[in-house]
Amino acid sequence: MEIDTGNTAWLLLSSALVLLMTPGLALFYGGLNRSKGVLNMMLMSFSAIGLISILWALYGFSLAFSANGSEGLNNIIGNFGYAGTSTSWVGEMWGETGIPTYVFMAFQMMFAIITVALISGAVSDRFKFGGWVLFALGWFTLVYVPVAHWVWGGGFIGAQIKALDFAGGTAVHINAGAAALALALILGKRIGWPRENMRPHNVPFVALGAGILWFGWFGFNAGSELTVDSTTAVAFVNTQLATAAAVVGWLVVEWIRDRKPTLVGGSSGAIAGLVAITPACGFIAPLPAVLLGLIAGVLCALAVGLKYRFGYDDSLDVVGVHFVGGWIGSLFIGLFATTQVNGAITDVLGASEGLFYGGGATQLGRQFVGSLVVTVYSFAIAAVLALILKAVKLGRVSEEAEVGGIDISDHGESGYDLTPAGGAGGGSAFAMAGIKPSASVDADGKADTSQKVAG
Amino acid sequence: MKLVTAVIKPYQLDAVKEALHALGVTGLTVSEVQGYGRQKGHTEVYRGAEYTVEFLPKIKVEVVTDEIDVEKIVDAVVTAAKTGKIGDGKVWVTSVDDVIRVRTGERGLDAL
Numbered sequence: 001m002e003i004d005t006g007n008t009a010w011l012l013l014s015s016a017l018v019l020l021m022t023p024g025l026a027l028f029y030g031g032l033n034r035s036k037g038v039l040n041m042m043l044m045s046f047s048a049i050g051l052i053s054i055l056w057a058l059y060g061f062s063l064a065f066s067a068n069g070s071e072g073l074n075n076i077i078g079n080f081g082y083a084g085t086s087t088s089w090v091g092e093m094w095g096e097t098g099i100p101t102y103v104f105m106a107f108q109m110m111f112a113i114i115t116v117a118l119i120s121g122a123v124s125d126r127f128k129f130g131g132w133v134l135f136a137l138g139w140f141t142l143v144y145v146p147v148a149h150w151v152w153g154g155g156f157i158g159a160q161i162k163a164l165d166f167a168g169g170t171a172v173h174i175n176a177g178a179a180a181l182a183l184a185l186i187l188g189k190r191i192g193w194p195r196e197n198m199r200p201h202n203v204p205f206v207a208l209g210a211g212i213l214w215f216g217w218f219g220f221n222a223g224s225e226l227t228v229d230s231t232t233a234v235a236f237v238n239t240q241l242a243t244a245a246a247v248v249g250w251l252v253v254e255w256i257r258d259r260k261p262t263l264v265g266g267s268s269g270a271i272a273g274l275v276a277i278t279p280a281c282g283f284i285a286p287l288p289a290v291l292l293g294l295i296a297g298v299l300c301a302l303a304v305g306l307k308y309r310f311g312y313d314d315s316l317d318v319v320g321v322h323f324v325g326g327w328i329g330s331l332f333i334g335l336f337a338t339t340q341v342n343g344a345i346t347d348v349l350g351a352s353e354g355l356f357y358g359g360g361a362t363q364l365g366r367q368f369v370g371s372l373v374v375t376v377y378s379f380a381i382a383a384v385l386a387l388i389l390k391a392v393k394l395g396r397v398s399e400e401a402e403v404g405g406i407d408i409s410d411h412g413e414s415g416y417d418l419t420p421a422g423g424a425g426g427g428s429a430f431a432m433a434g435i436k437p438s439a440s441v442d443a444d445g446k447a448d449t450s451q452k453v454a455g
Numbered sequence: 456m457k458l459v460t461a462v463i464k465p466y467q468l469d470a471v472k473e474a475l476h477a478l479g480v481t482g483l484t485v486s487e488v489q490g491y492g493r494q495k496g497h498t499e500v501y502r503g504a505e506y507t508v509e510f511l512p513k514i515k516v517e518v519v520t521d522e523i524d525v526e527k528i529v530d531a532v533v534t535a536a537k538t539g540k541i542g543d544g545k546v547w548v549t550s551v552d553d554v555i556r557v558r559t560g561e562r563g564l565d566a567l
């Protein structure tokens with residue numbers, strides 16, 4: 001098969017867009033965190049880029065997306081046929097898409113990276129960094145790779161159960177959310193939670209991160225069609241509409257419940273909408289996508305409060321946003337999937353249309369079973385990994401380190417130096433009043449004018 | 456000599472500085488401080504979780520002055536810092552025994 005330059009160009013761009021989501025997530029999570037753990041929080045995302053990229057090339061892509069010879073075994077896992085990104089791929093296209101295998105591998109790599117990074121939001125300020133790296137390695141190998149195979153690579157969820165997942169509702173969001181819940185439960189609460197003030201330290205970071213995630217998500221969702229056709233277009237439009245509706249939904253909840261709509265709420269609503277539309281974006285029509293977004297915005301806004309009721313410290317609401325949002329989107333496929341949007345639902349994927357398009361409850365049941373399988377599996381393996389790490393003392397940092405800040409204890413750096421006396425950085429009120437601190441002199445007697453504040 | 460200390464709203468610093476400058480005050484010390492009076496902080500809500508922010512950011516302005524100028528300085532600060540809303544701050548006056556200029560060793564009023 002010849003290369004299709006249009007499809008390839010779009011997927012290369014989509015891959016870069018999806019990669020950008022992870023630094024976006026780092027900002028989103030970093031801003032929601034307290035300042036003493038902001039760097040650790042952001043590094044958990046960046047370390048996932050480093051670690052998972054390599055593991056994906058070495059064996060992840062192969063095990064997830066190659067077809068195993070025996071059909072029974074192929075329901076569970078692929079083989080090592082594609083391991084190591086062989087040079088024999090030069091000139092090879094992925095299936096009938098007309099895109100080089102290298103490009104498809106790279107696109108899927110970005111999904112693996114962000115899925116691992118998503119989990120980190122549940123364990124801020126307290127998970128030893130070494131423990132996190134080992135957890136990421138173990139969970140990626142034992143959970144992400146097989147689940148990606150089950151859902152997209154020819155495994156039993158896609159091929160036997162016939163549950164649909166266009167861009168990662170089950171494989172990414174339910175998967176990461178269930179793992180996050182297990183980790184939060186086993187690692188335990190942050191010291192002082194929920195009594196102490198743990199409010200977000202940088203709300204503009206949160207909004208900037210959400211904006212970058214939203215931008216990148218077009219590659220995540222519309223890229224998942226792999227080719228450029230009318231389904232790509234619908235997926236793109238649905239992504240925008242559902243997300244917009246979820247922003248509105250979350251803000252309305254806050255306006256009624258707390259009497260004040262917030263930027264953290266609007267940003268969180270956007271993420272909830274993006275998560276929820278992900279599995280359904282290529283299967284449903286735009287108006288149901290608006291409804292989906294509204295429901296996700298409202299329900300996720302309510303769901304983030306559950307941790308206070310049940311007493312688990314899912315620090316940055318991975319469960320309330322990704323797990324709950326992923327479930328909503330996955331079930332929505334069973335209600336609104338239609339061949340009017342995507343003929344492949346019945347022709348290629350062998351699934352049924354949704355309840356409201358004459359398909360009965362069949363597909364709804366399949367979506368439920370597929371989502372449940374991923375929930376149980378991811379939760380169980382994540383729990384086992386967390387218990388092992390805890391047993392070998394790679395779970396929580398010491399109490400002293402946690403109170404002092406994990407940035408200092410595990411990384412030896414701090415996000416901000418806001419001490420005007422003798423240090424870098426100046427006070428905002430000084431700048432506001434137009435006062436210019438005069439040049440200070442350092443130990444060598446050299447004038448340091450770097451901290452002058454513009455009036 | 457007297458020390459006039461004022462704890463004011465951050466946004467009023469510019470006005471206070473201008474008012475003191477107009478009086479011919481040659482120097483002042485400014486620090487960022489936190490605290491509360493009758494205002495008692497405020498609440499913020501993030502994702503439905505309510506946090507009480509008890510200590511509010513304030514600016515502390517300190518001026519050492521000749522006793523004769525104290526009332527004028529206090530009046531200038533109060534007028535400039537006043538918004539009429541809760542949380543405008545406080546001004547208090549304390550006695551200062553001596554002042555020494557580090558550069559020259561001058562003492563008392565000469566050092567001001």
